[in-house]
Amino acid sequence: MASEPKYKRVLLKLSGEALMGSGDYGIDPDTADRVSREIKQAQKIGIEVCVVVGGGNIFRGLKGAADGLDRSTADYMGMLATVMNALALQAALEKVDVDTRVLSAIPMASVSEPYIRRRAIRHLQKGRVVIFAAGTGNPFFTTDTAAALRAAEMNCDALLKGTQVDGVYNADPKKDANAKRYDTLSYMDVLRQDLKVMDAAAISLSRENNIPIVVFSIQSRDELVNVLEGGGTCTVVSEE
Numbered sequence: 001m002a003s004e005p006k007y008k009r010v011l012l013k014l015s016g017e018a019l020m021g022s023g024d025y026g027i028d029p030d031t032a033d034r035v036s037r038e039i040k041q042a043q044k045i046g047i048e049v050c051v052v053v054g055g056g057n058i059f060r061g062l063k064g065a066a067d068g069l070d071r072s073t074a075d076y077m078g079m080l081a082t083v084m085n086a087l088a089l090q091a092a093l094e095k096v097d098v099d100t101r102v103l104s105a106i107p108m109a110s111v112s113e114p115y116i117r118r119r120a121i122r123h124l125q126k127g128r129v130v131i132f133a134a135g136t137g138n139p140f141f142t143t144d145t146a147a148a149l150r151a152a153e154m155n156c157d158a159l160l161k162g163t164q165v166d167g168v169y170n171a172d173p174k175k176d177a178n179a180k181r182y183d184t185l186s187y188m189d190v191l192r193q194d195l196k197v198m199d200a201a202a203i204s205l206s207r208e209n210n211i212p213i214v215v216f217s218i219q220s221r222d223e224l225v226n227v228l229e230g231g232g233t234c235t236v237v238s239e240e
Contacts, residue, residue, distance in 0.1 A: 006230045007157035009048040009124065012039070013147035013198075014162050016057035016085055018218045026057060027085065032092035035162075038224040039129060040098050047228055050120070050130040050154055052147040053089060055081025061139070075139035079106060082143060086133035087111060099128045105137030105146075117153050124154065144198035148205035159211050160227065161198065162218030167235035168197050186240040197237060206237070213237040 014035070021028030042049050058081035064074030086102045093100045101123045102112040112133060113119065123130045135146040144161075151159040170193070171179040187207035190197050197203065197215060206213055216227045216234035226232030 005045050005047050005228050007047060007228060009154065009156050010042075010050075010158045010160050010228065011147055011151040011154060011156045012049060012051045012160045012162060012224070013144065014051060014053045014089075014218060015164075016054040016081065017164065018162055019053070019085060019088070020057045027088045029092070032088055033095070034221065035218065035224075036089065036092040036096050036098065038222060039093065040096050041222075041225045042228055043098065043127070043129070045225065045228065048124045048127075050124060050132065050150065050156070051086075051089065052132045052135075052143055052150055053082055053085040054143040055079070055085055057081075058084055072139040075135075075141075076106075079134040079137070082135060083108065083112065083133040086131045090131055093129055099126075100131060101128050102131045102133055105132070105134040108134075120150075121154060130154075141201070142199050144202040145205065148198070148202040148209075148211070151211050152205060152209040156211060158214055159206060160214045160216065160224070162224065163215060164217065164219055166217040166220065166223075166233040168195055168215050168237070170195070182235050185235060185237045187237060188240070190237055197235075203237070207239070210239065 019027045021031035055078045059077050061075035061078035065071040090100045090102050103115040103120055104112040105115045107114045120130050132150050135143050167181045169179040169181050173179040187203050190203050214234050214236050216223055223232050227234050
């Protein structure tokens, strides 16, 4: 018998790079399809799911600023990249018969609904997957911070961060074979050690609202549901 899900409502934060698959740029249809099927499975076990997707597979604001663009302009370009990813994920979800809504912090009436908190909560209650696009709608804030903000606004039980590694390490495991993975960390551990989980604003927001951050590998097949059922390999960041 399947385990009872650990959470009732979660926000899944996906990096733009998570949608690239083995490519160097853009969106890999097979990866989008696999992630969509895993989100559908999460719904099947009774979990309400909302999603924030980054835009780094298309454009990254900080890099644009480093290359000479005005920071605000670069960040707005990054927000538009997240809208592209949100629409791609919506198409993949609807292809596997998951009812989905994209809500954008920057109004784009032709392709998405505007972000309205009560509307988003109602969509979740009706069993729809809600994808939040365009970050917070403001420059100088990352999609990590947007994810923590939306998780708080949606009263989520957890913020799941799907990455390319299976948790939080004290060094880059792709470069250091002796890197140590943590099973659990406190919010203050992350801030004190400057561990690259999410940016400081996202960690602080999660701490203030007592929302655990669960870091796992979105590259591992079926790991999303495993983690939601209390298994899998992950790092949980919460209060001490």
